[in-house]
Amino acid sequence: MSIKYDIEPASLSVQIADAIREAIVEGRLKIDERLPTEQELADRFNVSRPTVREALKRLAAHNLIRSRRGPAGGTFVNRPSEEEGRAELATTAALMVSLDVFSLPEVAEARWQLEQACIPLAVANRRPAELDTMIAEVRRQEDPDLSDEEFCASDVRFHRALVDATHNPVLRFTLATVIEGLQPAVNMAVYRFRERAPLVDQHRRLYEAIRDEDVSAAIEVLSEQMTYLRASYDRAQAWREGRDQLEDTQHLTIAGEKETGAV
Amino acid sequence: MSIKYDIEPASLSVQIADAIREAIVEGRLKIDERLPTEQELADRFNVSRPTVREALKRLAAHNLIRSRRGPAGGTFVNRPSEEEGRAELATTAALMVSLDVFSLPEVAEARWQLEQACIPLAVANRRPAELDTMIAEVRRQEDPDLSDEEFCASDVRFHRALVDATHNPVLRFTLATVIEGLQPAVNMAVYRFRERAPLVDQHRRLYEAIRDEDVSAAIEVLSEQMTYLRASYDRAQAWREGRDQLEDTQHLTIAGEKETGAV
DNA sequence: GAACTCTCATTTGTCAAACAAATAGGAGCA
DNA sequence: TGCTCCTATTTGTTTGACAAATGAGAGTTC
Numbered sequence: 128m129s130i131k132y133d134i135e136p137a138s139l140s141v142q143i144a145d146a147i148r149e150a151i152v153e154g155r156l157k158i159d160e161r162l163p164t165e166q167e168l169a170d171r172f173n174v175s176r177p178t179v180r181e182a183l184k185r186l187a188a189h190n191l192i193r194s195r196r197g198p199a200g201g202t203f204v205n206r207p208s209e210e211e212g213r214a215e216l217a218t219t220a221a222l223m224v225s226l227d228v229f230s231l232p233e234v235a236e237a238r239w240q241l242e243q244a245c246i247p248l249a250v251a252n253r254r255p256a257e258l259d260t261m262i263a264e265v266r267r268q269e270d271p272d273l274s275d276e277e278f279c280a281s282d283v284r285f286h287r288a289l290v291d292a293t294h295n296p297v298l299r300f301t302l303a304t305v306i307e308g309l310q311p312a313v314n315m316a317v318y319r320f321r322e323r324a325p326l327v328d329q330h331r332r333l334y335e336a337i338r339d340e341d342v343s344a345a346i347e348v349l350s351e352q353m354t355y356l357r358a359s360y361d362r363a364q365a366w367r368e369g370r371d372q373l374e375d376t377q378h379l380t381i382a383g384e385k386e387t388g389a390v
Numbered sequence: 391m392s393i394k395y396d397i398e399p400a401s402l403s404v405q406i407a408d409a410i411r412e413a414i415v416e417g418r419l420k421i422d423e424r425l426p427t428e429q430e431l432a433d434r435f436n437v438s439r440p441t442v443r444e445a446l447k448r449l450a451a452h453n454l455i456r457s458r459r460g461p462a463g464g465t466f467v468n469r470p471s472e473e474e475g476r477a478e479l480a481t482t483a484a485l486m487v488s489l490d491v492f493s494l495p496e497v498a499e500a501r502w503q504l505e506q507a508c509i510p511l512a513v514a515n516r517r518p519a520e521l522d523t524m525i526a527e528v529r530r531q532e533d534p535d536l537s538d539e540e541f542c543a544s545d546v547r548f549h550r551a552l553v554d555a556t557h558n559p560v561l562r563f564t565l566a567t568v569i570e571g572l573q574p575a576v577n578m579a580v581y582r583f584r585e586r587a588p589l590v591d592q593h594r595r596l597y598e599a600i601r602d603e604d605v606s607a608a609i610e611v612l613s614e615q616m617t618y619l620r621a622s623y624d625r626a627q628a629w630r631e632g633r634d635q636l637e638d639t640q641h642l643t644i645a646g647e648k649e650t651g652a653v
Numbered sequence: 654g655a656a657c658t659c660t661c662a663t664t665t666g667t668c669a670a671a672c673a674a675a676t677a678g679g680a681g682c683a
Numbered sequence: 684t685g686c687t688c689c690t691a692t693t694t695g696t697t698t699g700a701c702a703a704a705t706g707a708g709a710g711t712t713c
Contacts, residue, residue, distance in 0.1 A: 138666065140447065152488055164693060175668045177440050180695090184403065184444045188451035189482070197676030198692040207486050216567065219452070219478050223470050225415050229560050236511070237560035244507035248499070297492050297500035297572065304479065304564045401695065427664060438697045443666090460705030461663040 139174050143182035146172075151191060151204055162192070162202040190215065209296055213303035220308025227367070231360035234313050238305050239353035242289065245302070246337075246345045249292035253337055257292040261285055261334040268327045278323060279314035283307065285330055292337065313360070316367065321359035326352065402437050406445035409435075414454060414467055425455070425465040453478065472559055476566035483571025490630070494623035497576050501568050502616035505552065508565070509600075509608045512555035516600055520555040524548055524597040531590045541586060542577035546570065548593055555600065576623070579630065584622035589615065 137145070150156040162168065165183070169176045183202060186192045190211045194202045205211075223229060249257075264285040268278060283306060290302045329352040336345035400408075413419040425431065428446070432439045446465060449455045453474050457465045468474075486492060512520075527548040531541060546569060553565045592615040599608035 140666090144451075152485060158489065166693085177443075177669095178667060180440075181444060181447045181666095184447045185451040188407075188448040191485075194694060195676085196674070196692090196694045198690095199677050200675080200693050202694085207489055207491055209486070209491055212482055212486050212491070215482050216479055219475055220563070222415060222454075223472070223475050223563070226421065226470055228470055228472055228475070229563070233558055233560045237558050237564060240507040240511060240561065241504065241564065244503040248503060295496055295500050295503075297496045297568070298503065300483070300486070300492070301500060301504065301564065301567045304567065305560070309560065403695090429664085440698095441696060444695095457665060458705085459663090459665045459703070461661095462706050463664050463704080465665085 139172075139178050140181035140185065143168075143172050143174065143179060144185040147182065147186060148191065156204050158204050158206045160204050162204070164201060209300055213300055213307060216300070216303045217308035220304045221312045224309050224312045229309070231313060231317065231364045231367070232357060234305070234309050235353055235357050235360050238310065239349065241302055241305055242286065243346055243349055245290050245293050245298060246349065247342055248295060248298070249289055249337055250340050250342050250345065252294040253292035254294075257288045258334070258338055260288040260291075261330075261337070264288070265327060265330045265334055268323065268330065275318050279311065279318060282314060282326070282330075283311055286310065289333070289337070317356075317359050317363035320362045320366070321356065325355055329355070402435075402441050403444035403448065406431075406435050406437065406442060407448040410445065410449060411454065419467050421467050421469045423467050425467070427464060472563055476563055476570060479563070479566045480571035483567045484575045487572050487575045492572070494576055494579065494627045494630070495620060497568070497572050498616055498620050498623045501573065502612065504565055504568055505549065506609055506612055508553050508556050508561060509612065510605055511558060511561070512552055512600055513603050513605050513608065515557040516555035517557075520551045521597070521601055523551040523554075524593075524600070527551065528590060528593045528597055531586065531593065538581050542574065542581060545577060545589070545593075546574055549573065552596070552600070580619075580622050580626035583625045583629070584619070588618055592618070 147156070147162070156162065163171065165176050165179050168179045172179065183192060183194070187194070190205055190207070192202050193205050194200070224234065264281045267273065267281050268285075273281070287306050290299050290306060293299070329348055333345055333348045333352075336342075336348060410419070410425070419425065426434065428439050428442050431442045435442065446455060446457070450457070453468055453470070455465050456468050457463070487497065527544045530536065530544050531548075536544070550569050553562050553569060556562070592611055596608055596611045596615075599605075599611060
């Protein structure tokens with residue numbers, strides 16, 4: 128299969144997208160610089176405008192470019208922000224776990240090890256802002272009226288604050304995969320199979336350990352939480368596999384498939 | 391800025407892409423299932439075929455779909471593979487470091503902590519295959535005739551084998567960001583500022599520690615390597631910042647911008 | 654009857670020309 | 684000077700068409 132991709136040339140829109148992408152990565156197109164107009168690009172590459180537009184949409188899908196209409200408009204090179212990159216990592220990861228590429232216990236083990244790796248730096252570099260966020264989320268999680276969705280979201284924010292406390296952008300970036308991508312999807316898959324109280328208690332103790340600069344205590348709490356979660360994950364994973372047996376063959380209906388009318 | 395995105399509706403191609411993406415994620419479109427033809431989609435969404443195609447290209451950019459021509463052709467939902475997901479993470483990360491979103495010392499610190507996190511699992515789960523790969527790469531790195539590019543590539547393969555040894559797909563997936571994305575770019579940025587011999591020696595001792603199931607020794611070697619690299623990174627970072635001062639304003643020339651002739 | 658070749662219908666890939674919509678800048682005017 | 688309106692530019696979208704790939708079936712030959 129991969130051989131086929133080598134011998135037969137990629138479609139024109141792919142070639143053009145790659146060429147522009149390369150120009151951006153190598154710095155020939157600088158950040159915030161304006162690209163030629165679509166018509167000019169079409170002329171230069173000897174293709175039609177729709178083909179150029181397909182290429183640009185490929186790049187836009189990765190947030191490499193932005194477009195504006197009007198005389199001062201055009202297509203511009205986007206400055207890659209850490210935030211947008213994190214979002215892309217997160218959606219990629221969420222897709223994979225939602226389509227069962229990863230099993231829940233695997234996610235649990237990975238998250239455990241990765242968050243553990245953050246503890247020493249978090250203890251060393253944490254600032255009041257992150258501590259405030261953590262304890263605020265703990266208090267929110269203690270509210271029994273909190274919806275399941277909000278509890279899961281708060282859980283994610285708590286763990287993100289832990290990673291933020293390292294004050295290392297690369298760690299924050301990399302762990303977006305598990306914290307903002309995998310964990311939300313996992314949370315929604317398992318929230319029926321666990322209790323809130325133990326988690327909140329663990330969060331509070333984790334906060335206290337970070338606050339008191341006690342690395343080993345923090346690691347201990349984290350291990351405890353992951354041991355607890357692993358049991359829930361096992362139950363949820365079993366349920367997931369059972370569910371797959373009797374999945375109903377839903378007919379294809381794509382959302383938004385209707386009269387858009389006001390075109 | 392974000393407000394603007396909320397009030398003004400996204401372009402049609404974005405709306406359609408999101409709708410189809412949602413259908414995939416929610417399972418209404420199953421893996422390897424065939425989507426309606428482009429003309430059918432255009433009719434259903436009440437848009438033209440080029441608009442549908444732009445939407446499909448957005449999804450294709452994320453490897454969510456594939457297309458084939460012919461009677462049995464069409465557009466199909468891709469099974470997301472761990473490998474493709476890793477590639478996407480890696481390219482995203484490589485883009486960010488090549489455009490100076492991250493500083494080299496930050497990358498060093500993150501990589502150190504993250505690889506450390508892999509050591510316990512690697513020691514517990516390593517198999518002969520990974521050990522063989524590691525020692526093979528060490529031997530290759532000892533060859534003084536090896537080109538700089540090949541040495542850097544071997545370095546990446548060695549560290550990837552370390553992560554592979556954990557036999558945890560989520561860890562392998564997540565660390566692709568640093569191992570396959572950041573590290574190659576960093577290597578090319580710093581290879582002039584370090585010696586090979588210490589690195590190869592460290593790699594050999596790291597291999598031996600993993601082989602002998604000695605966690606603390608492995609972590610020790612890793613710390614040593616990161617301490618050594620940090621100095622190189624600092625020098626390279628200083629050079630990078632100096633280079634930015636006098637960057638020449640290259641004129642825009644996009645590669646492949648020529649007569650494609652055989653269209 | 655089996656196997657081979659050829660034609661054909663289907664579907665994506667690409668092109669061409671046009672209109673719609675947004676918008677910045679300038680002409681005209683008070 | 685400052686306001687309004689017009690206009691040119693550029694992306695967004697439509698329509699219609701042709702090119703290229705390719706699987707399936709008809710027809711032919713052994």
